Amino acid sequence: MELADIGKTFRRLDYETKVTGRAQYLADMSLPGMCHGKILRSLYPHARIKSLDTSRASKIPGVVAVLTRDDILHDQGIEPYYGPVFKDQTIVATEKVRHMGDPVAAVAALTADAAEAAIASIEVDYEQLPAVLDVQEAIKPGAMLVHDSVKLPESGFADLAELKPVEGTNLCTHFKLNRGNIEKGFAEADRIFEDTFTLPATQHSFLETHACIAAVDPGGRITVWATTQNPFVVRTQLANIFKVPVSKVRVIVPYLGGGYGGKVYPKVEPITVALAQKAGRPVRVVLSREEVFYTITKHAAMIRMKTGVKNDGTLVARECEIHLDTGAYAEIGPRVAKKSGYTAAGPYKIPHLKIDSYSVYTNKPPAGAFRGFGVSQSAWAVESQMDIIAAALQIDPLEIRKKNGYDEGDKFVTEETLRAIGLKECLNRVAESIGWKSDGTSNAKIRKDSSIGSARRGKGLACMIKATITPSISCAVVKLNEDASLSLYTGTVEMGQGSETVLAQIAGKELGIPLEKIQVLGVDTDVVPYDLTTSSSRSTFHMGKAVQLAARHIQRQLTAIAAAEYNVPEEKITFTDGKVRLPETQLDLAELMFKRFGMRGGTLVGEGQIKTSTKDEYGEKSTSAFWFLAAGAAEVEVDVDTGKFKLLKYATAVDVGKALNPLGCRQQLAGAAITGIGQAMFEEIAYDNGQLINPNLVDYILPSLGDMPATIDPICVEVPDPRGPFGAKGIGESALIPVAPAIANAIYDAVGIRIKDLPIKAEKVYLGLHGVE
Amino acid sequence: MNKTISLTVNGVERTAEVEPRLTLLDLVREHFGLTGAKLGCDVQVCGACTLLVNGKPISACSMLALDADGCDVLTIEGLSKHNKLHPVQEAFVEFGALQCGYCTSGFILTTKALLDEIPHPSEQQIRDYLAGNFCRCGCYQEIIQAVKNVRSEA
Numbered sequence: 001m002e003l004a005d006i007g008k009t010f011r012r013l014d015y016e017t018k019v020t021g022r023a024q025y026l027a028d029m030s031l032p033g034m035c036h037g038k039i040l041r042s043l044y045p046h047a048r049i050k051s052l053d054t055s056r057a058s059k060i061p062g063v064v065a066v067l068t069r070d071d072i073l074h075d076q077g078i079e080p081y082y083g084p085v086f087k088d089q090t091i092v093a094t095e096k097v098r099h100m101g102d103p104v105a106a107v108a109a110l111t112a113d114a115a116e117a118a119i120a121s122i123e124v125d126y127e128q129l130p131a132v133l134d135v136q137e138a139i140k141p142g143a144m145l146v147h148d149s150v151k152l153p154e155s156g157f158a159d160l161a162e163l164k165p166v167e168g169t170n171l172c173t174h175f176k177l178n179r180g181n182i183e184k185g186f187a188e189a190d191r192i193f194e195d196t197f198t199l200p201a202t203q204h205s206f207l208e209t210h211a212c213i214a215a216v217d218p219g220g221r222i223t224v225w226a227t228t229q230n231p232f233v234v235r236t237q238l239a240n241i242f243k244v245p246v247s248k249v250r251v252i253v254p255y256l257g258g259g260y261g262g263k264v265y266p267k268v269e270p271i272t273v274a275l276a277q278k279a280g281r282p283v284r285v286v287l288s289r290e291e292v293f294y295t296i297t298k299h300a301a302m303i304r305m306k307t308g309v310k311n312d313g314t315l316v317a318r319e320c321e322i323h324l325d326t327g328a329y330a331e332i333g334p335r336v337a338k339k340s341g342y343t344a345a346g347p348y349k350i351p352h353l354k355i356d357s358y359s360v361y362t363n364k365p366p367a368g369a370f371r372g373f374g375v376s377q378s379a380w381a382v383e384s385q386m387d388i389i390a391a392a393l394q395i396d397p398l399e400i401r402k403k404n405g406y407d408e409g410d411k412f413v414t415e416e417t418l419r420a421i422g423l424k425e426c427l428n429r430v431a432e433s434i435g436w437k438s439d440g441t442s443n444a445k446i447r448k449d450s451s452i453g454s455a456r457r458g459k460g461l462a463c464m465i466k467a468t469i470t471p472s473i474s475c476a477v478v479k480l481n482e483d484a485s486l487s488l489y490t491g492t493v494e495m496g497q498g499s500e501t502v503l504a505q506i507a508g509k510e511l512g513i514p515l516e517k518i519q520v521l522g523v524d525t526d527v528v529p530y531d532l533t534t535s536s537s538r539s540t541f542h543m544g545k546a547v548q549l550a551a552r553h554i555q556r557q558l559t560a561i562a563a564a565e566y567n568v569p570e571e572k573i574t575f576t577d578g579k580v581r582l583p584e585t586q587l588d589l590a591e592l593m594f595k596r597f598g599m600r601g602g603t604l605v606g607e608g609q610i611k612t613s614t615k616d617e618y619g620e621k622s623t624s625a626f627w628f629l630a631a632g633a634a635e636v637e638v639d640v641d642t643g644k645f646k647l648l649k650y651a652t653a654v655d656v657g658k659a660l661n662p663l664g665c666r667q668q669l670a671g672a673a674i675t676g677i678g679q680a681m682f683e684e685i686a687y688d689n690g691q692l693i694n695p696n697l698v699d700y701i702l703p704s705l706g707d708m709p710a711t712i713d714p715i716c717v718e719v720p721d722p723r724g725p726f727g728a729k730g731i732g733e734s735a736l737i738p739v740a741p742a743i744a745n746a747i748y749d750a751v752g753i754r755i756k757d758l759p760i761k762a763e764k765v766y767l768g769l770h771g772v773e
Numbered sequence: 774m775n776k777t778i779s780l781t782v783n784g785v786e787r788t789a790e791v792e793p794r795l796t797l798l799d800l801v802r803e804h805f806g807l808t809g810a811k812l813g814c815d816v817q818v819c820g821a822c823t824l825l826v827n828g829k830p831i832s833a834c835s836m837l838a839l840d841a842d843g844c845d846v847l848t849i850e851g852l853s854k855h856n857k858l859h860p861v862q863e864a865f866v867e868f869g870a871l872q873c874g875y876c877t878s879g880f881i882l883t884t885k886a887l888l889d890e891i892p893h894p895s896e897q898q899i900r901d902y903l904a905g906n907f908c909r910c911g912c913y914q915e916i917i918q919a920v921k922n923v924r925s926e927a
Contacts, residue, residue: 009869011869012869014874015865016858016866018871018877019858019881020809021848022850025875028802205909207813207819207873208813208873209812255874258909260909288815289816496872496874498872663869667869667910670913670915671910672911674911696816697813697819698816698818702819702909704904704906704907705900705903705904705916705917708900
């Protein structure tokens with residue numbers, strides 16, 4: 001058996017179970033005596049519930065429990081209000097519904113059919129209220145309020161402590177960032193550019209919808225099987241809602257059928273637990289595709305960007321106002337807005353900044369985390385305007401980015417020092433991949449040569465910087481068994497990213513154990529130690545480090561055993577390739593275990609923890625434990641008669657630090673880029689008067705194989721971060737972010753039309769080409 | 774109003790008493806416990822529920838169980854024999870043609886149907902044939918590589 005290693009592609013541990021259809025996802029599971037839960041949802045974007053009549057529902061054969069506001073308002077055992085940042089959500093609507101699809105009531109029944117019939121029989125008398133349907137309406141003085149007041153949590157996230165709702169308005173949060181002197185900055189500028197960019201709400205569209213099975217025992221012990229990316233956050237939230245210690249809540253997470261940010265924070269878990277509690281039986285709720293659209297979306301945004309530039313292309317000042325539509329509930333919108341604000345300067349040195357980033361309540365389904373987390377929104381503006389500036393100043397788009405872009409040791413907008421920064425290498429590599437020429441004329445020549453009939457070709461670039469959630473915590477436990485096999489206990493959720501395999505590679509590399517002898521346990525909060533979340537591209541860096549430390553803890557124990565056994569000083573003992581080497585002899589791990597326990601048995605337990613804080617290990621301020629850098633480059637062909645365009649090639653380069661599993665890295669890069677292609681070219685949640693009109697995968701269009709360019713070139717750039725395991729950084733989100741502006745810039749290069757509103761559709765290009773605003 | 778149907782599932786003859794509105798997907802998942810096929814979109818666009826019925830890929834979410842009466846149905850569970858992966862499964866493993874795995878059984882069965890129909894497809898034929906299966910994790914390039922490199926069954 002080959003020893004585990006890093007920097008080498010190993011076959012993923014979950015492949016056999018997944019290609020044979022044996023992998024169990026939540027909707028494949030059931031419990032004895034289990035009920036099926038269904039949810040009644042609001043038909044209106046904003047209404048007061050005058051009365052609810054459930055009398056017919058409870059008489060339907062098979063119905064076990066009907067849950068309404070009466071159950072959560074009058075039960076001393078339930079705290080009605082919850083939410084990851086502000087306590088503005090309730091399990092079912094109490095007084096008002098605040099968006100189409102807001103839960104109003106729920107039913108648990110012996111069959112799904114009975115539950116559905118019961119839902120249909122509930123009569124709700126609504127008084128419709130004026131609805132706040134877009135951000136611009138929401139921020140007007142005197143606008144209808146989505147929330148009359150918002151409850152704050154007893155203790156919240158450290159990085160969001162300064163953000164509060166603005167009383168008497170629909171402003172959920174207002175993040176401000178000021179640097180230098182903005183007036184002075186604009187006075188120094190030779191040219192000032194002002195543009196507004198917009199992008200719509202989108203949906204994660206994981207093929208596995210949100211689902212939950214909950215069981216509550218009479219002693220109050222809660223067990224949930226959940227489709228969640230952060231089981232420990234769900235555990236905390238459930239403990240708060242149902243007023244029990246976290247030890248009384250057990251969250252088990254099977255393989256997820258995709259997450260992409262849409263499965264962080266409580267979703268369907270609170271309502272499922274409330275139903276199970278009332279039914280006195282286990283309950284399973286599996287959301288329909290339509291319900292997923294009402295549960296979580298990506299923030300629509302409007303970004304006004306004013307940038308002052310020197311004639312040589314040096315950026316000197318930027319004023320930026322970002323409005324993010326966070327929908328009816330804050331969810332994690334405040335942090336999304338903060339991250340958008342932090343990255344409104346892009347990966348560029350701009351001395352004078354005034355940035356205001358708002359999350360705004362509206363009567364729409366809640367918006368939250370989506371792969372790219374606020375940076376997709378800001379980068380759409382930053383990177384589109386960068387090309388507007390480059391074109392006006394007749395500077396090559398690659399050169400203007402390199403001129404202003406961050407290098408190692410530069411100061412970020414927060415004045416902290418940037419370390420391990422492979423931005424320019426990413427730019428160079430994508431430019432090379434698509435045959436970018438920086439002299440300007442060669443691109444024009446390519447365009448001319450490739451112009452056949454009405455087809456015009458163009459190339460475009462974009463890049464980005466992003467932070468990971470900081471401070472945060474990951475803990476890991478590693479058990480060495482008597483046969484020198486290893487069991488890994490981590491809270492990292494395998495949702496397709498390959499975390500099981502890469503964590504096993506790290507532990508195996510440290511201890512010299514083949515992957516075949518390593519089992520990564522599934523996530524169960526009763527069993528695995530704490531981890532904050534599987535999101536923010538953080539797991540390889542944080543949990544990878546925790547696993548590495550846990551493996552080294554085992555190493556130290558083995559060294560001590562060998563030292564005692566052979567009476568050799570510990571410093572004379574080395575550890576390589578699964579062998580403990582002493583001056584006179586060497587032993588393998590199983591032999592040492594036998595020495596330690598005197599029989600074939602026993603366990604060594606290794607523990608590792610990583611805790612990042614607002615100060616890094618160099619003693620400096622830190623808003624991110626490490627930095628993500630990436631660039632993308634697109635080549636397109638546009639038909640000037642119809643506006644229809646094709647993406648011919650896309651190159652994506654990400655500074656991965658160290659590619660621990662190169663195929664796994666390339667999958668993450670290409671996969672994120674493909675999601676980016678969807679966001680750039682197709683995806684858009686459509687509303688008509690507050691009604692979400694395309695909550696299905698026929699009208700909401702996902703990219704398929706038929707939409708793929710001939711080539712997507714994923715490129716791993718390796719600028720190691722010494723803080724990560726073997727220098728590795730996180731990579732889950734990076735490649736998505738530059739896609740939309742790179743394509744828009746390529747279209748501009750091809751036909752001179754600037755698209756400022758996503759998605760980029762043929763009709764927008766056509767209207768631009770034919771002089772219609 | 775239930776009706777009795779007979780069909781072959783993964784080579785085994787089965788009978789079932791079904792409601793006329795029961796879908797084939799619910800029949801295999803709920804009645805036969807074969808959960809490899811997944812419900813994704815529920816409107817036959819995503820391909821996660823793909824089964825082969827008389828050798829042709831169909832969206833089991835939108836086919837009535839009654840319409841499978843007398844048919845030969847293959848699910849992902851019937852593809853590997855004696856714990857040995859089918860060559861399409863092997864290729865998906867070898868080329869890393871999956872991430873979360875939710876779309877995988879649909880892609881593998883659609884690929885089998887493609888290769889049964891066109892043993893040596895061009896890349897364009899692969900792209901066209903598999904365009905009705907979504908992989909939201911974005912493993913399309915690896916899937917193309919896998920399909921191109923499926924070893925013929927000895």
